[in-house]
Amino acid sequence: MKRPAALVALLTAMFAAVLVTPAKAASDVRIEVLSTPRADMVSDGNVLLGITGRHLDDLKVRLNGKDVSSAFSRQQDRLIGVVQGLTDGSNTVTAASSRLVITNHPRSGPLLAGPHETPYVCGTADFVTLAKVKLGPPSDANCTVPTRVDYLYRSTADRSLKVLPATKPADLATTTTSDGRTVPYIVRVETGVINRSIYEYAVLNDPAGGEPSVVKAPSGWNGRLVYTFGGGCPGGWYQQGSETGGINDDVLLGQGYAVASSSLNVFGINCNGVLAAETMSMTREHILETIGVPKQTIGWGCSGGSYQVFQIADDYPGLLDGILASCVFPEVGFATLHTITDALLLDHYFTSATGWTDEQKRAAAGFGKVGTIANLAAAGRRIDPRVYCPAQLPVEDRYDPVKNPNGARCDVYDHQVNIWGTDPATGAARRPLDNVGIQYGLDALNAGKISVTQFLDLNKAVGGFDTDANFVPARTVADPRAISTAYRTGQLINGGGGLAGTPIIDYRQYWDEQPNGDIHLIFHSFSLRERLRKANGDAGNQIMLVQAGDAPGGFSTANPVLTDALASLDRWMDAVDADHGPGTPHAKLMRNKPGALTDACWSPTNQKIVETQVDGIGTTRCNTFYPAWPAPRQVAGASVANDIIKCRLQPLSKSDYKVKLTPVQWKALRQTFPNGVCNWSAPGVGQQPPAGSWPTF
DSSP: OOOOHHHHHHHHHHHHHHHSOOTTSGGGEEEEEOSSSOTTSEETTEEEEEEEESOGGGOOEEETTEEOGGGEEEETTEEEEEEEOOOSEEEEEEETTEEEEEEEEOTTOOSSSOSOOSSOBOOGGGOBOTTSOBOOOOSSTTOOOOOEEEEEEEBTTTSOEEEOOSSOOTTBOEEEOTTSOEEEOEEEEEEEEETTEEEEEEEEOOGGGOOOBTTBOOTTOOSEEEEEEBOOOTTOSSBOOSOOSOOOOHHHHHTTOEEEEEGGGBTTTOOOHHHHHHHHHHHHHHHHHHHOOOSEEEEEEETHHHHHHHHHHHHSTTSOSEEEEESOOSOIIIIIHHHHHHHHHHHHHHHHOOSOOHHHHHHHHOOSSTHHHHHHHHHGGGGOTTTOOOTTSOGGGBOBTTTBTTSBOOSHHHHTHHHHOBOTTTSSBOOOOOOTTOOTTHHHHHTTSSOHHHHHHHHHHOOEEOTTOOEESSOOOOOHHHHHHHHHTTSSOOSSSGGGGSOEEEEEEEOTTOTTOOSOOTHHHHHHHHHHHHHHSOOTTEEEEEEETTOTTOSSTTSHHHHHHHHHHHHHHHHHHHOOSSSOHHHHHHHHSOTTOOOEEEOTTOOEEOOOOOSSSSSSHHHHHSOOOOOHHHHTTOOTTOOOSSOOEEOOOGGGOSSOOOHHHHHHHHHHSTTOEEOTTSOOTTOOOOSOSSOOO
């Protein structure tokens, strides 16, 4: 039956009305957390949100049913605002038909790292702000003090920061930011406590224009945030500390960078990478909720600072967009502890062994100087619960196996007990430390630098550690659960997580051949490079720059090598951000890397040599100047990746030895290694990729 045209038109209009998607349907509105990478990792009852979609001007936004629309302002094609009043736990934000669940955590934490450590000594009474004022005693067990904001200015007289008076002073400097604006050198400094940690950050802002906000950026800000991380590790437990990684950098502040740090991001105060990530995440979130979202966040740190930037970038993607690190180690728990505990065992052995020359000791250890063995042995005591207790920790609270067996154990593993768990047999933290099957000095034997007798005696007598780091005849055996945890949760850096998409500038002053040795060995940079290569197919996102140990300026903005590198890093990140094409984050990094940003070293006379940095001794111009001496496990046959916690064992084979062993010597070797020796070509026991990002404990 043919319908009249009028009826067809009416039916068509009716169906069209039914099929039209409502203007405020979920597909039209998107709610996004801007102040932290994850909606389940919000803290302090506040969150910075962005809302995009249609009909934004009359949109109603609700938090747990309460209208919070007034918190939002229009910024071009989106709404942006800080929503306050979140309760601890689950919260729901709605806009039109869109819904976002946000999990809030207390300002005092925890967020990622598990229950707070006790005892815990507050440091606010001794902390001096940039305004030269002490924060004063805390008001509670979480070391809380009132947040303070100070305005300072840079003086033309001596370049110091001084408190800004009511009338602008005659010696007020001006500065030109990296984006070309000349502004008064007036700095807004905020200091307070978040996550039981003292934080501070500074940014150029002229108070004549008012306080900054998420919709009104600080007047001199170049849009970038540099987060500084402090070094150390020994003594880094049971304390809040009274210093940060430092924010008073004339070059960074003068160019317009916001500069931030926190006391628990100094590894000499807190030697726990997860707690460092937690503190940085919460501090960064607060900054973003105060002055707005930066273009990029850059991690800046040396030694213990490098531990933090690599673990945070790889395991907690979204917190750091670029890295400029020095005195590089991949992480503390393995790259460093493997090397320094091996040195501790070797040093203990050599103390009583006879017939060894200094050159033979050096060859067996691998280091460039024999003094490195004793130097690193002292650092190896950070696994001893009795040696590196911080001065602030009362003696009566400290562990003593006889007098106070339940006291605070001052070592790396027990400080990280939330990560490793407790060994029910000992009450101490489980340890991912192992040297079973390691043939110390193997390459030195095969090169004819030590004798078979020395090799046999060394491996028979070197021994291991008990729970309290006492020397024992047996080798150290790692806890299987701790091994699994290390790999699954990224405590041993894999390189294929967030680091795959992070530009890395690895700057190093060469200290391997200091007369008395040094812990900051260049092979660690090649360990990181090899892990990146294994995970991603190449390590092109790591740029290595090497200078002499006495290079003027060192790792600071007083060194033009560093300021040039920072400018190149900015251009690299900007290019990646502008690239909306296909490909993985790593692929985007590779196709946007500035052509002038390449590996290089500077000769001792400061001549720049552009060449790929390679692991080895004397094979290139750079490693002729700055050879990469191996560590004890490399001398034993391990890869420079240094990523095997516990090696798989294989039967002894005479073909592995380039020297002839007598039947008596062969029998002695079999007695020393009754279950076999390390097969370094096989994956380690329990070795596996990380289970995912943002691990919590």
